[in-house]
Amino acid sequence: MSAVLAAAVVIGWAMLGLAFAIGLARLVRGPHLPDRIVALDMLALVGICAALLQALDTGATAFLDLALVMALVSFLSTVAFARYVEWVAFRRRAQADPPPLEHADD
Amino acid sequence: MIELAVALLVLGGAGFALVAAIGIWRLPDAMMRMHASSKAGTLGGSLLFIAVALGLGDLSTGVRAIAGIAFLLLTAPVASHLIGRATYLLDVPRHPSQTRDDLAGRYDLAARICRPPEDAGR
Numbered sequence: 001m002s003a004v005l006a007a008a009v010v011i012g013w014a015m016l017g018l019a020f021a022i023g024l025a026r027l028v029r030g031p032h033l034p035d036r037i038v039a040l041d042m043l044a045l046v047g048i049c050a051a052l053l054q055a056l057d058t059g060a061t062a063f064l065d066l067a068l069v070m071a072l073v074s075f076l077s078t079v080a081f082a083r084y085v086e087w088v089a090f091r092r093r094a095q096a097d098p099p100p101l102e103h104a105d106d
Numbered sequence: 107m108i109e110l111a112v113a114l115l116v117l118g119g120a121g122f123a124l125v126a127a128i129g130i131w132r133l134p135d136a137m138m139r140m141h142a143s144s145k146a147g148t149l150g151g152s153l154l155f156i157a158v159a160l161g162l163g164d165l166s167t168g169v170r171a172i173a174g175i176a177f178l179l180l181t182a183p184v185a186s187h188l189i190g191r192a193t194y195l196l197d198v199p200r201h202p203s204q205t206r207d208d209l210a211g212r213y214d215l216a217a218r219i220c221r222p223p224e225d226a227g228r
Binding site: 004005007008009011012015016018019020023025026032033034035038039041042045046048049052053055056059064067068071072075078079082083085086088089090092093101 | 151158177178181185
């Protein structure tokens with residue numbers, strides 16, 4: 001592996017780590033349920049990118065399979081979370097006195 | 107030469123993942139955050155898949171990379187549409203600059219359908 005590629009991989013790891021930290025901050029901060037789901041979706045994508053970078057770094061193709069499986073699981077989890085938020089929305093419409101939006105899923 | 111292309115693809119892919127994260131942090135409401143993460147994130151992942159295919163350079167890796175890109179491109183619109191619809195149904199407050207709402211009054215939540223607009227037949 002040439003020096004240019006090795007440097008690019010190191011910079012890529014730094015960028016992905018920064019992206020993961022920012023995504024975690026949004027996940028904690030919220031403020032609403034959909035913001036957290038979007039942050040989780042983005043964190044899963046950063047995980048896919050990290051698995052791909054590791055595959056490139058070590059040459060182990062098992063990490064490519066890991067990236068594919070993480071893409072599958074993150075899509076399914078996002079769909080499930082979105083359906084859950086819709087269920088929360090329907091439940092709020094039915095409630096006479098719904099709780100504040102920040103605690104919509106309590 | 108290939109190594110230079112792979113290095114550029116790695117930088118581009120990780121950079122777009124970082125752009126998605128910055129968009130999630132900086133944009134003001136949930137719809138805009140969904141927009142940032144779905145488009146930039148998919149592009150970053152696809153660039154890294156291409157980088158792995160070029161960098162390792164054998165047939166099975168290439169096929170799996172193409173399958174991964176196709177899967178990302180097929181699932182990202184579905185997932186972001188579902189998140190957007192859930193955000194709309196939950197009535198999450200939008201940024202004050204977002205003044206137009208073409209779906210206002212068209213969701214019939216009792217029947218769980220979205221009615222067409224009044225002038226749809228024209």
